[in-house]
Amino acid sequence: MKFAVIRFPGSNCDQDCLRALQTFEGASADYVWHKDSSLAGFDVVVVPGGFSYGDYLRCGAIARFSPIMAAVKKFAAEGGPVIGICNGFQILCESHLLPGALVRNRDLHFICEHVHLRVENASTRFTRTLSQGDVLRIPIAHGEGCYFADDATIEKLEAENRVLVRYCNARGEVTPEANPNGSRNNIAGICNEAGNVFGLMPHPERACDALLGSTDGRAIFQSLLSV
Amino acid sequence: MKAIVTVMPKPSVLDPQGAATAEAMKHLGLESVGRVRVGKSIEIEFPSAPDEAKLHEIARDLLSNPVIEDYSIQIL
Numbered sequence: 585m586k587f588a589v590i591r592f593p594g595s596n597c598d599q600d601c602l603r604a605l606q607t608f609e610g611a612s613a614d615y616v617w618h619k620d621s622s623l624a625g626f627d628v629v630v631v632p633g634g635f636s637y638g639d640y641l642r643c644g645a646i647a648r649f650s651p652i653m654a655a656v657k658k659f660a661a662e663g664g665p666v667i668g669i670c671n672g673f674q675i676l677c678e679s680h681l682l683p684g685a686l687v688r689n690r691d692l693h694f695i696c697e698h699v700h701l702r703v704e705n706a707s708t709r710f711t712r713t714l715s716q717g718d719v720l721r722i723p724i725a726h727g728e729g730c731y732f733a734d735d736a737t738i739e740k741l742e743a744e745n746r747v748l749v750r751y752c753n754a755r756g757e758v759t760p761e762a763n764p765n766g767s768r769n770n771i772a773g774i775c776n777e778a779g780n781v782f783g784l785m786p787h788p789e790r791a792c793d794a795l796l797g798s799t800d801g802r803a804i805f806q807s808l809l810s811v
Numbered sequence: 812m813k814a815i816v817t818v819m820p821k822p823s824v825l826d827p828q829g830a831a832t833a834e835a836m837k838h839l840g841l842e843s844v845g846r847v848r849v850g851k852s853i854e855i856e857f858p859s860a861p862d863e864a865k866l867h868e869i870a871r872d873l874l875s876n877p878v879i880e881d882y883s884i885q886i887l
Contacts, residue, residue, distance in 0.1 A: 683878075732878070733878065734878075
């Protein structure tokens with residue numbers, strides 16, 4: 585299975601993603617430059633973290649208009665799996681591939697730490713090697729990761745079971761204290777209606793090697809490989 | 812000619828930057844300060860009158876995000 589890791593000017597988790605993916609049996613990965621316009625030959629698209637276009641205007645706002653994003657939208661519309669991590673999640677929201685937006689963290693700080701996530705839906709192609717209620721320990725690193733959407737959108741996401749991971753404490757309890765950034769309903773990651781586009785603020789690629797303190801992120805990539 | 816596009820967070824969106832700025836104003840002695848919202852202002856120069864419909868399209872699609880922000884356009 586071949587992963588495309590999109591590189592924008594200012595992406596900085598592209599190498600982490602590529603390196604993490606290369607440790608999986610059956611996976612290969614290559615970079616795709618933002619000025620390219622084709623994803624031919626790729627099976628999965630990864631929109632990595634970073635500060636695309638310096639986060640000018642709004643996080644992800646300018647990346648949305650990159651030539652490659654037209655190809656990503658087409659790839660997603662045809663059912664191809666797309667995962668957006670951190671800035672990648674912001675880009676997918678700005679591109680309307682996912683609903684809502686990521687705004688400044690509640691306490692205005694840039695937060696870089698390991699957090700706990702509860703798996704809320706384990707029947708998607710991104711979570712199928714996990715079980716509902718599993719608690720993952722994965723790092724976050726963002727200043728604008730507070731998930732916001734209007735009431736109707738939040739209700740729809742919840743009703744359709746599209747919140748895949750939620751911030752929780754080590755015991756798996758979803759509490760206000762376990763919410764690092766003020767996201768509505770402790771939302772850490774959501775998928776689109778068709779279930780083939782997933783965006784999350786935490787970095788699973790930074791939790792793929794025991795040397796980095798956790799290997800809990802592996803299950804997400806492993807799920808994509810377990811067709 | 813010049814167009815000024817003002818982009819403000821929607822009233823329903825938490826604006827921690829505005830809240831922190833309000834606190835700082837109080838510390839500086841402006842105790843009567845109420846709610847503060849922080850947005851942005853974008854100045855665009857044109858050699859002649861701009862296409863207003865196109866400008867609205869750009870203000871909606873690029874300069875603001877309608878999920879979290881409202882915009883207004885002033886042409887000078």
